[in-house]
Amino acid sequence: MDAVKILVIEDDETLADTLQFNLELEGYDAMKVYSADEAMDLDLPSFSLIVLDVMMDGTNGFQFAKRLKSDAATASIPIIFCTAKDTEDDMVTGFHLGADDYIYKPYTIRNVLTRIKAVLRRTASPATPKKDAEEDVITYKGITVDKRFKRCMVDGQEVKLVKKEFEILSLLISTPGRIYTREEILDRVWKREAIVLDRTIDVNITRLRTKLHPYGRHIITRSGYGYGFE
Incomplete structure (x- = not known):
């Protein structure tokens, strides 16, 4: 069975590298980019989940999420925001844009991995139903x-x-x-x-x-x- 593909969009290179490394340890096919603009050039529909920062140069995370959800080819991809924007208004904005979860920085890798597993479980394709x-x-x-x-x-x-x-x-x-x-x-x-x-x-x-x-x-x-x- 092919590994689940996860895209990490994070402008902090250390965080992006750490997330990618730990996701690969968990058996995921993980890819990282350092900006939403860079992500635009990827085959986005091929990813099963996107971990997304908000505050980035160029296109920010909220703008990127809005584009994803407005395109039929990518609208169903689950999004988890991992961000330092930690007000209730920011969180509400994220969920209104269609986010499946919203994690505040600083976070632990264990917490992020647990949330990713939970979102993937909730959004599993009907083609592979659970018992x-x-x-x-x-x-x-x-x-x-x-x-x-x-x-x-x-x-x-x-x-x-x-x-x-x-x-x-x-x-x-x-x-x-x-x-x-x-x-x-x-x-x-x-x-x-x-x-x-x-x-x-x-x-x-x-x-x-x-x-x-x-x-x-x-x-x-x-x-x-x-x-x-x-």
Whole structure:
């Protein structure tokens, strides 16, 4: 099977080289360029994922992402922004442009690799479907989430979760490393079916952490941004 092709667009040569090296260690076919303008000359549709900086000379990352998403040949390529632009407005802009994840600098290589794996898993081509067991049952250490039977096990013992607790856990554990804003959690779990206060989400997260003991610590808070699982 051909290795997954990943393009790194990063104007910091040390970071670009480090990302490429570690991606190749993980078995990916990784390529790096130091600007979005340089990337324009590549066969972009051949890549399975693009790791993209924002602040670059010439065409910046946001402009490049907009071009990708406006072209039918490249619109479906997943994008992960890795950038020092760390305000909430910047993150929202990135997601509005179609990003699949948004990582702030400084970051760890382990975090980036975990996010890449999660995005590739989420965006896997329908031509290579996963087995039902892989789609519906998620296991992390002592936690098992069975989406088919709406059941959560902790160290072999069933833990009773109410519907919203289960749906929040399923969302977070399915995409390790990604931070979801409260607005995203509302859209995906409550689906705007009711007026829900931010405090309601916080209460559900607190209950989840308690019920998942000792694994509740893996549900993390990024102050000012939201929640994730790592």
